[in-house]
Amino acid sequence: MSLSVRVTDKGVGLALRRMSALLSDMTPINEAIGSRLERNINLRFDTHTAPDGSAWKQWAPSTAAARAAEGRGTLLQYTSRMRDSLTHAADRDGVEVGFGVDYAVFAEYGGRPLLFDGGQLGDEDANDALKAALQAFRKQLRIQSQ
16 A cells, blocks of 8 residues: 545646646646645755655654664655655546555654655645646747637
8 A cells, every 4th residue: 555645626626627628638736736746845855844845753762763763764754665665646537646665654644744745745746736837837838729
């Protein structure tokens, strides 16, 4: 079982429905959204922050001491498997962003969220998704009009 998020934000959804009325294939727009969200999530690994900008819950002191003694690993990057499993899949109907490791759900709901802010896209992610969609939309309109 993997952890993924399907973009269903109301504001993003409304914009996408309007765009789909003008375009025959939404795949490029959904791909742009997936790429942007994946980039945002990768940044969260580096900054140790949640989608709302708050800091992740820290390790227990005993865990931090053990990791330091081993000389490797930071929050959610002990082996890099989770970060390396981050991916997105887009088609004409939508985009899914998520992880291909079972334990991602424990991070998401255990104090180190990467995907959600209160069960939905964070404000920054929703805004970035709209920006990516608009950029891709303009590009698709130019292609269709040629």
